[in-house]
Amino acid sequence: MRGRTSLPGLSGLGSPRGLRATTTVVVVAAVLLPLVPLLVWSVAGTWRYPDVVPGRFTRRGLDLVLDGEVVAATATSLLIAVTVAVLACAIGLSAGRAIGLYRFRGRRLVQFLLLAPVIVPGLAVTLGIQVFFVRYGLADTVLGVVLVQLMPTVPYAATLLGAAYANLDVDYERQARTLGSGPWRTFLTVTVPLLRPALVTTALLTFLISWSEYVLTLLIGGGQVTTLPLLLFAAIGSSDRTAAAALGLLVVLPPVVIVLLVARRLRGRDDAWMGLARG
Amino acid sequence: MSQSVVPTGPTTRQHAVRRGVPERLRPLLLLSPALVVVGVFFVGGVAQAVLQSLGRQPFLGETDWSVEAYRATFADPAFRASLTLTLRVVVLSTGLATVLGVAVALLVRRHARGPLTTLLQSTLAVPHLVGALCIGLLLSPSGFVSRLGAGAGLVDGPQDFWVLTNDAFGWGIIAEYTWKEAPFVAVVALAAMTPHVRDLEAAARVLGAGRWRRLTTVTLPLIAPPVAAASVLVASFAAASYEVPRLLGQSFPATLPVVALQRYQDTDLLVRPQAMAVATIIAVLSLTLVAAYLTLVSRLSRRSL
Amino acid sequence: MADPTLAARLDVDGLGARFGDVTAVADLDLSLEPGSFTALLGPSGCGKSTTLAMVAGLLTPTAGDVRLDGASLLGVPAERRPVSLVFQKPLLFPHLSVEQNVAYGLLARGRPRVRRRTGALTGAASRQEVVTQVEEMLERVRLGGLGRRRVGELSGGQEQRVALARALVLRPRLLLLDEPFSQLDADLRAEMRTLVRELHDEADLTTLFVTHDQDEAVELADTIVLMLDGRLAGAGAPEAFYTSPPSVAAARFFGATNEVAGTVVHGHFRGPGPLEPALRLPTTAPEGPAVLVVRPEAVGLGGDVPALVTATRFAGSDVLVDTTLPDGQCLRVRVPLGTRVAVGDRVLLALDTERCTVFAQEALR
Numbered sequence: 043m044r045g046r047t048s049l050p051g052l053s054g055l056g057s058p059r060g061l062r063a064t065t066t067v068v069v070v071a072a073v074l075l076p077l078v079p080l081l082v083w084s085v086a087g088t089w090r091y092p093d094v095v096p097g098r099f100t101r102r103g104l105d106l107v108l109d110g111e112v113v114a115a116t117a118t119s120l121l122i123a124v125t126v127a128v129l130a131c132a133i134g135l136s137a138g139r140a141i142g143l144y145r146f147r148g149r150r151l152v153q154f155l156l157l158a159p160v161i162v163p164g165l166a167v168t169l170g171i172q173v174f175f176v177r178y179g180l181a182d183t184v185l186g187v188v189l190v191q192l193m194p195t196v197p198y199a200a201t202l203l204g205a206a207y208a209n210l211d212v213d214y215e216r217q218a219r220t221l222g223s224g225p226w227r228t229f230l231t232v233t234v235p236l237l238r239p240a241l242v243t244t245a246l247l248t249f250l251i252s253w254s255e256y257v258l259t260l261l262i263g264g265g266q267v268t269t270l271p272l273l274l275f276a277a278i279g280s281s282d283r284t285a286a287a288a289l290g291l292l293v294v295l296p297p298v299v300i301v302l303l304v305a306r307r308l309r310g311r312d313d314a315w316m317g318l319a320r321g
Numbered sequence: 322m323s324q325s326v327v328p329t330g331p332t333t334r335q336h337a338v339r340r341g342v343p344e345r346l347r348p349l350l351l352l353s354p355a356l357v358v359v360g361v362f363f364v365g366g367v368a369q370a371v372l373q374s375l376g377r378q379p380f381l382g383e384t385d386w387s388v389e390a391y392r393a394t395f396a397d398p399a400f401r402a403s404l405t406l407t408l409r410v411v412v413l414s415t416g417l418a419t420v421l422g423v424a425v426a427l428l429v430r431r432h433a434r435g436p437l438t439t440l441l442q443s444t445l446a447v448p449h450l451v452g453a454l455c456i457g458l459l460l461s462p463s464g465f466v467s468r469l470g471a472g473a474g475l476v477d478g479p480q481d482f483w484v485l486t487n488d489a490f491g492w493g494i495i496a497e498y499t500w501k502e503a504p505f506v507a508v509v510a511l512a513a514m515t516p517h518v519r520d521l522e523a524a525a526r527v528l529g530a531g532r533w534r535r536l537t538t539v540t541l542p543l544i545a546p547p548v549a550a551a552s553v554l555v556a557s558f559a560a561a562s563y564e565v566p567r568l569l570g571q572s573f574p575a576t577l578p579v580v581a582l583q584r585y586q587d588t589d590l591l592v593r594p595q596a597m598a599v600a601t602i603i604a605v606l607s608l609t610l611v612a613a614y615l616t617l618v619s620r621l622s623r624r625s626l
Numbered sequence: 627m628a629d630p631t632l633a634a635r636l637d638v639d640g641l642g643a644r645f646g647d648v649t650a651v652a653d654l655d656l657s658l659e660p661g662s663f664t665a666l667l668g669p670s671g672c673g674k675s676t677t678l679a680m681v682a683g684l685l686t687p688t689a690g691d692v693r694l695d696g697a698s699l700l701g702v703p704a705e706r707r708p709v710s711l712v713f714q715k716p717l718l719f720p721h722l723s724v725e726q727n728v729a730y731g732l733l734a735r736g737r738p739r740v741r742r743r744t745g746a747l748t749g750a751a752s753r754q755e756v757v758t759q760v761e762e763m764l765e766r767v768r769l770g771g772l773g774r775r776r777v778g779e780l781s782g783g784q785e786q787r788v789a790l791a792r793a794l795v796l797r798p799r800l801l802l803l804d805e806p807f808s809q810l811d812a813d814l815r816a817e818m819r820t821l822v823r824e825l826h827d828e829a830d831l832t833t834l835f836v837t838h839d840q841d842e843a844v845e846l847a848d849t850i851v852l853m854l855d856g857r858l859a860g861a862g863a864p865e866a867f868y869t870s871p872p873s874v875a876a877a878r879f880f881g882a883t884n885e886v887a888g889t890v891v892h893g894h895f896r897g898p899g900p901l902e903p904a905l906r907l908p909t910t911a912p913e914g915p916a917v918l919v920v921r922p923e924a925v926g927l928g929g930d931v932p933a934l935v936t937a938t939r940f941a942g943s944d945v946l947v948d949t950t951l952p953d954g955q956c957l958r959v960r961v962p963l964g965t966r967v968a969v970g971d972r973v974l975l976a977l978d979t980e981r982c983t984v985f986a987q988e989a990l991r
Contacts, residue, residue, distance in 0.1 A: 278568055
């Protein structure tokens with residue numbers, strides 16, 4: 043059906059302008075308010091109780107973020123998140139092709155299997171297999187953490203890339219094949235470029251899930267694999283609010299930047315937001 | 322390359338590939354890496370949790386089948402308190418996030434849609450761990466709200482402020498889930514309010530439906546399926562996530578995921594089957610919600626045909 | 627069924643719509659007699675749908691007024707106007723059945739308060755009355771017995787008929803149709819045209835029909851209003867657009883027209899150079915450079931204008947012949963089938979002066 047964009051300037055539900063502006067301000071304030079103390083604490087030297095503004099500001103938070111331990115944890119977090127994103131995209135590309143392009147028996151079961159790990163948080167599941175990680179020497183290793191983080195990211199990547207494959211016009215591939223290109227050459231020179239926007243989005247979002255993951259890293263990493271969320275959790279437990287806030291900012295910045303980068307592409311795609319609400 | 326000159330070349334090659342892997346098995350082959358990951362870690366994890374809750378102890382050679390762990394768990398008043406707390410947190414967080422999310426979406430679609438949508442989307446990216454930190458700094462007895470209250474002369478001191486974090490009711494946990502998940506529901510609802518929905522509202526309008534009637538008979542029924550699906554996700558997450566209740570709740574009663582980990586980390590290995598029983602209960606709860614989600618989504622897609 | 631007082635008179639005065647710097651509609655005047663069937667014709671993007679949205683109340687005009695039987699509608703919200711609009715897309719509510727869709731407006735407008743405000747609208751007194759009206763209406767659009775169907779089970783033509791029923795069951799005083807058939811196949815479109823014209827004649831309605839298809843407008847409407855670039859470009863009976871178009875642009879929109887440049891001197895159009903005696907017509911156009919517009923069917927063989935045949939093309943019921951005059955002017959001529967003309971023939975052309983229209987040269991811009 044040839045869709046035409048809706049009629050210009052239809053405004054139906056508009057409430058009086060002043061009320062609307064007020065509610066908008068309230069919404070913005072409610073969304074941003076919890077972030078205010080985080081920002082202020084990260085630079086607060088001393089902030090005695092009744093004061094609304096700190097008595098003294100400090101750059102201790104910044105120093106702490108540049109400290110050796112934090113830098114090492116950042117490197118570990120990056121290493122794990124990049125590895126997880128690359129593996130999840132590779133596995134997801136393969137599975138996505140099956141989901142997006144084929145109709146086969148048991149497709150619904152596969153969809154269920156691929157959806158469940160995205161929705162069910164990992165704790166309940168990981169408790170059961172932790173002993174196996176210990177037994178096979180994967181506990182307390184970066185490899186073990188990468189493997190366990192594939193559980194929430196691979197199904198997510200498969201779902202997103204499955205949707206991308208479903209929108210792919212396979213006639214491009216057929217055209218390439220009739221021009222003499224072999225299957226791998228076709229995949230690399232035609233399919234991957236066509237799926238590139240979805241691949242970039244998937245890579246960024248799986249990176250983000252891994253970057254924010256806490257409990258799986260704790261259970262499998264056993265405190266030996268120290269990522270930023272683990273340091274942050276410890277800092278929140280301590281009484282050093284400045285340190286916690288500074289670390290919190292370090293943890294929160296990459297995800298926010300990534301989402302701002304991909305937001306335009308994701309508009310109108312609720313399935314893509316699904317994984318984000320998990321973090 | 323010579324094949325591009327011979328017209329039959331590519332076809333021959335295609336047949337060769339088909340002969341290598343039968344067409345029927347291709348999806349299975351393509352899916353296998355993902356299925357291995359999900360099968361080993363997820364299905365294996367759930368199965369192991371169930372088996373270990375029933376008395377099996379891998380690598381210790383002991384398998385003493387019994388439902389003792391479940392009996393002990395359900396008999397424990399602490400567990401029942403946890404279950405009550407968990408359900409309360411799930412119901413209140415989901416309800417608040419859904420109502421507020423839809424309300425915000427209805428507001429945002431008319432007014433400053435671009436910037437406000439971006440704001441909501443960036444809140445989505447905040448990890449729950451950081452969200453818990455923020456809510457703690459905001460609502461604790463010496464937190465930002467308490468300071469604002471003191472500044473306005475409404476609060477005498479930290480001890481005078483309401484206990485909103487690490488409290489028995491779970492307000493801090495509910496606040497964090499609501500703050501993080503209402504934008505999620507709003508983003509889903511906004512995605513559902515397509516130009517087509519707007520056109521249907523215009524059609525209702527020329528048929529004589531006023532603002533309220535349009536909202537209740539056109540807009541809300543049309544966005545209900547995806548919004549309901551989003552709510553199910555929120556509920557499932559609130560039921561099974563660990564770090565937020567661990568940081569913003571009490572250690573007793575704690576929500577089920579916290580109890581599961583507490584028992585898992587108990588030095589007494591005999592408590593471990595109970596940890597697995599709790600983990601199984603959480604998994605069953607979440608998977609029930611996943612099934613509800615899938616039902617909703619399939620109903621939605623049938624409608625859009 | 628027909629209620630003699632139902633059809634309303636619509637007056638649109640100096641209507642304008644601006645979106646920022648873009649002017650969609652400017653200074654538009656329209657008058658629709660009660661019971662008339664008017665086509666608002668124009669290419670896509672000419673502002674005709676915007677005009678319809680303003681009449682329906684979905685868009686607030688930035689200038690001008692819309693009056694129904696003399697009373698301004700501007701303060702009346704869309705849901706209170708005794709006007710029905712059928713959109714280009716059927717826009718059936720997907721969560722409601724066919725009969726629930728048709729009943730939607732009756733239930734929404736049926737409240738007594740609204741009934742008083744909208745005057746002629748018959749409100750639904752009882753549930754039974756609603757059911758009866760819906761069933762009757764479905765019969766009239768030939769969808770009897772399909773009331774329980776889900777909307778998704780209907781074909782494109784059935785969907786648009788439900789949309790028509792949903793609008794007409796309210797017994798509107800003015801029916802607005804926004805290209806309702808443009809997404810249908812050709813034969814279905816013809817069937818729907820007949821149905822709409824029948825429903826219009828039965829129900830004693832004033833109908834304003836937006837379309838970009840001049841054949842559709844000519845076939846359906848009593849009056850055609852042509853809109854170009856957001857402005858009125860002529861209004862009148864369909865034949866008038868062929869015999870004496872209101873402007874060069876209007877003539878061009880109706881297609882296949884010849885334009886001959888010339889001059890108006892002493893109340894007469896004079897053709898270029900050597901043709902002057904042959905192309906000499908009395909006209910009321912102002913003195914100075916001018917252009918003569920004549921459709922191919924108003925040019926025939928057997929006159930006194932010499933021309934060379936450069937191409938012939940079979941056009942179904944007749945033949946189109948392209949000719950060149952001695953000074954290079956091209957004229958397209960429509961001749962009956964079987965006329966013996968071939969490329970390279972020298973012929974003499976005759977212009978039907980009754981069907982020639984002269985415009986001042988400025989009017990081209």
